[in-house]
Amino acid sequence: MSKTNNQAAIVGIGQTEFSKDSGRSEQQLAAEAVIAACKDAGINPEEIDGCITYTIDNSDEVDLLRSVGCKELNYTVRLPQGGAANAATLYHAKNAVESGVCDVVVIWRAMNERSQYRFGQPTVSISPDANSSTFIEWCFPFGAQTPASWEALSCGQYLSKYGVTSEDLGNIAVLMRKHAATNPNAWFYQQPITLEEHQNSRWIVKPWLRLLDCCQESDGGVAIIVARMDKAKDLKQTPARLLSAQYSFLFNHEIISDFYEGDLTGLPFSERVTEKLIEDAGIAPKDTDVAMIYDNFTPQVLRQLEGFGYCGPGEAKDYIADGNMELDGKTPLSPNGGLIGEGYIHGMNNITEAVRQIRGIAANQVENVETAFVASGVAGAILGK
Template sequence: MGIGATEFSKDSGRSELKLAVEAVRAALADAGLAPSDVDGLVTFTMDTSTEIAVARELGVPELTYFGQVGYGGGAACGIVQQAVLAVDAGLADVVVCYRALNERSGRRFGQVSHALAGAPTSSGVDAGWHYPMGLATPAAMVAMVAQRYLHEYGGSTEDFGRVAVASRRHAATNPHAWFHKRPITLADHQASRWISEPLRLLDCCQESDGAVALVVTSLDRARDLRQPPAVVAATAQGSGPDQYVMTSYYRDDVAGLPEMGVVARQLWRRSGYAPDDVRVAVLYDHFTPYVLMQLEALGFCPRGEAGRFLADGAIEPGGRLVLNPHGGQLGEAYIHGVNGIAEAVRQVRGTAVNQVPDLGPVLVTAGTGVPTSALILCGV
């Protein structure tokens, strides 16, 4: 993979289309390719820059494959899966995945979307049931799940805080992270204001402007490019029973992520790896409670045991499972998880700022609480 990104900021000062083009150009330069080599583009359904617009601005002459993946952050690894499938099927030779957003200076995802509540779609109908109850922001929706998780398993908000502390510790040593040189303590987490109980401010990912792009091609071609290949060992998407978005309210078991279980079973089977083989995980950390639930759904610890897993320092530098060594969305930037894939590529290459030695395969997950995706990267 070639990887490229803009700077991460709170006010980019330019359009999302310009951000996308900058990131794609950087990814192509990283791979040693030109726009004329590109014949496929994949992005999120939420991206405001269409594939043909990006191709036009880049000077890509022809596209033989283009696609979009839905469900917000759940698309992050799904766009790579689409690219892999296209290359493997011979539909395209060089596919670029991208995500660009002005999520701080433009549309802020943490605010109520009045348009969604009235949308003449199935998603609008779904929102019409829970918006009147006050469940109208992602934080409010996730807080309901988090409260149920604490009730069922007897944990505390300090368990959530350990995720935030670890992410910010890594971000503090990453010059590209928004929170570079700004670590936090567990006391800082516990003192941060409530957003929607039991979620505090430091349980919620930041809002960022920026873009990230990834180049996907065949292994044979990748061997001849500028950078050492990062091999996609497995990809997967998953949706669970009674699936909704952010919170699936009508399941018998609200405090779990069965969609991530669907993904996990595919990943381990297709890759031949197991949780014990993974030393670095880039888990989608839009809200800290969902990191705990992912650890359980992926098989790193039994159900309800994630709090104890974290208390032993497992996700800290040098721990059993180093988590988000770039700082994650809590510490580096919120680019809908695609910046996490770029970090996984750097780890495989051995060029990451917080490089983990002898890392083996790297696991990356996408947004949770929604239909989701994940992938495993490894060296040649």
Template sequence: MADHENAWVPDACAIAGIGATAYTKASGVSVTALAAEAALAAVRDAGLEVDDIDGMVRSDYDEVSQAALADTLGIDDLRYWGQTGAGGAAPCAMVGQAVAAIRSGLATTVLVYRALNGRSGRRLGKGVHVEGGVGGNSTYLELFSPWGMTSPGQFFAMLARRHMEVNGLTPQALAEIAMVCRRRANANPAALMYDRTMTEDDYYSARKIADPLRLFDFCLENDGGAAVVVTTAERARDLAQPPALIRSVTQATGVRVGPGQMYPVLMGESLTELPSRTAAELLYARAGLRPADVDVAQFYDCFTITLLVQLADYGFCRPEEASDFVTSGALDLAGALPVNTAGGQLSESYIHGMNHILEGVRQIRGTSTSQVDGARVSLVTSAPPPGTSALLLVGE
């Protein structure tokens, strides 16, 4: 393990360009068109041309193939293409795969993208079922679906309930996470919830969907696309934008991850320890940094409880201190750890976490709509189960 860790070279690569579409409830175009729009925006943001792109990485949940996107953009010779997952665990790992391709000489300039019609088309938050009632294609769905466990919301509700029993999670902490993300979205014109404020009364009066989670504990469903361009740090310094150096990137499954998307986590020894704890240890070790060095964080927030769990896993508090940490105001813009400064998936947009990477870069550039003064180290995380991935971005 030590030799493997020493092979990592901090700051060798950087995110040089970022791009996104508008976030809507009905895009009216194909996911390929959304991916192309986000990709072009990222390429232009970097001051590059599409012909400079010689590699692409996508999510295993993306419906847009690299060949389709290359053809749409007019790229004649794509020399590297890759894919990773699972699902929301992918975005930071996708950047890591781009770094691997560049460092190995397989590519020089890699486009990382995610596009989905998540409201008007394929809705990832919908429940699933086992076809015919039996078998789960090695996912163990057959152990859950017949008994009513069919959606991510139900899974995370069980995690929340367990944290209430074991770590003293309070409803007030979940409410504060939802409201912090909404306040950041209210400052971000690109956010879906830009013009929709939320009070504590609004939060508590919303219906419960999966006890103890309420409507505003759930992320948005929307259409849109987001992309970044990764290249060497040396080249990025000569391009149009200040580079966001990739100090560290990691993936982790943790112990006995189990098959499937997330439900088998419920069969593990603990519901309160997720792969993000394992990922955090290696992330900081590779970077030579500590949690105290992080100035701002973009936590994967498919649900409020997802964000809260990661606060302890990434070392910002102990599990039993998480509720008090949140309700102390630590996550707000003037707090000890400002989070999800564009609104997150709870209030900006749900692009499977790719929008978190864009906001992480904006914080390093100093261009966020909720800019953290002096932000130099930006943490970005992807979904904790079944595996996870994370990034530490730094400025020069």
């Protein structure tokens, strides 16, 4: 673990509202989120000297400089793998500030994935000279053209092997909507669902994914400011220290169309991340106080709970059903309602919730939070006071 003063911490979080029609550009959403995070931290945007986002974010670093008035960036990074990048942004921000390359790094993700385009619908054009994207090339002519289709093919073997039913998946959706129902920041605030409503929701992709198994398509932006503890102590907020952040991108694996390597009933990269977290921070994900697990689709939660060591192979459906991840359970799952209940800003809003839980200001505040785990398949981070 780093020396305390050298250690990275999340010192500011910011966001726009989460909606279905933001009415403004993605570039504006990004800028608004960054400024909100700076204000939250008590940092002048001129101090930002590094920035991180996803390869598929439509805002450019130039846009950021122009809009928020950064003076000089000496470090810019864009991460591959779509939403799986979300916890990996913390890994890179941590390295950037702990190495001394940067003093203040901003991470952003902003999207109008409901009003401007539909993130969950078929990608209907790809150029042959685009970068390699097997999830299009080797799936598109066969009608597997959406994230939900790729997820269904990817999780099918796991779900079949362990006898997971649609009701088991529904339990996850019900839990996320229950948490969202008491979170005013959630799109589905005051809108809990029953298992019956889940079972009656229309099919998106048979035989696994109903509408209520899928995360939302949201408009909105989220930004996070990372700095070292020597700076954090002079800022406005209680810092959420990055006790460890880890990343594992394994041979022959892919993003969501991860069909081609190894046993599809497990997540070997999540297991690797868990090993590295324990080695680095001395804390296992299952021993933290809050679990923010990337919930793009309900089956992903099950496989990640096993991959990150919360329970054994095939046990995740019962681990959830037994109440372990309720707000008063052993390790509450996404008290904000997650990407299913709060909004889908590609996972970034699960990081901001982890920070709120560490600060003790969350809408659904868990008692006595000392540590929180943020996970997105190939990456994970443990935050602490």
